[in-house]
Amino acid sequence: MARYCEEKRKTAETEVLVNINLDGSGETNINTGIGFFDHMLTQIGKHGFFDLNVEATGDLEVDFHHTVEDVGIVLGKAFAKALGDKKGIKRYATVFTPMDESLSMVSVDISGRPYLHFDVAYIAHTTGNFEVQLVEEFFRAFAFNSGMTLHIKNMYGKNDHHIIESIFKAFGRVLDEATGIDKRIKGVMSTKGAL
Template identity: 60%
Template sequence: MSPKKTGKRSAKIQRTTRETDITLQLTIEGKGKGKISTGVPFLDHMLTLMTAHGFFDLTLGAKGDIEIDGHHTVEDVGMVLGEAFSKALGDRKGIKRYGTSVVPMDEALASVVIDFSNRPFLAYNVQFKRQSTGRFDVELVEEFFKAFVNKSGTTLHINLMYGKNTHHMIEAIYKAFGQALDEATIFDKRITGVRSTKGVL
């Protein structure tokens, strides 16, 4: 069942493994407020930006084996966030389904296009000039989005057009991601049922 169009769509997810322990609360009809603590400061920064630009509210606490590296935490946070969006949207009736955003961050420009299609697919056309920004391994950006796609059932295209500063590049991606999520999850009164000529996603 789909949440009522007059109500707030939300989900709470708890995921505990031998590697991570994550609790997440998502409200789609929010104000862009985030309370985020993953133990990976750069990820916290990006998720805070994503939340603010997506106008949803996100409370997220994660503990992981960051003494090894941030891989498990970043990947599992992506999984839990994807699961939360899928749960909050329910049967996806009435939503626009598609979201597109192009965002600059100084010299960097990124494009994100999302489709809540129930067909997981990631096109990730991104090349960074460095392997890390601070202590954050930039390979983990792709791992985050792979995990999100698989759990949310979305088709996601991420294109980094250009940029020089690695931090700016990643920031542009996460801001665009937040804006694309916002657009795709908005209700459109012209849409009856799901937005598909097949009648099902």
């Protein structure tokens, strides 16, 4: 069965369309109007082996917050729907990923219980014209709309671009591992019989 979903959201501030195929090859088409954010979303698809299309328009003349958060909301919902009943998935994964001098850890439990622990210290307020605090907003929106427990920690780093990119690459890799099917799993990976 194909693990694919298309999800939309339209508000007075943004309009977002997401297509995701969890069993893809890492092909992406990302256009949010925010170059740095597009680059980071591409990392999720590429390193998670997800085919991912994101089209977003937003009130960028105000700031990037609404667009970044709403993409997280829509992508989180699409991810959850694409997973379906979660039968056979590994559910848990933890990945460490370097980007030059930076090293980040991302750990996930696709549990149905949304939670975000975000432990990242940045060097500056922005990287280019992108406010670094928006990274946490994206991951909070994703975690709470996908029903995922998500822990993100940057171990160390000196360049904000590298720190953020190591997180997004780790996130793609951890999702690939946690959504992987293990034929030994009968039903779902839970003693409760449901996720």
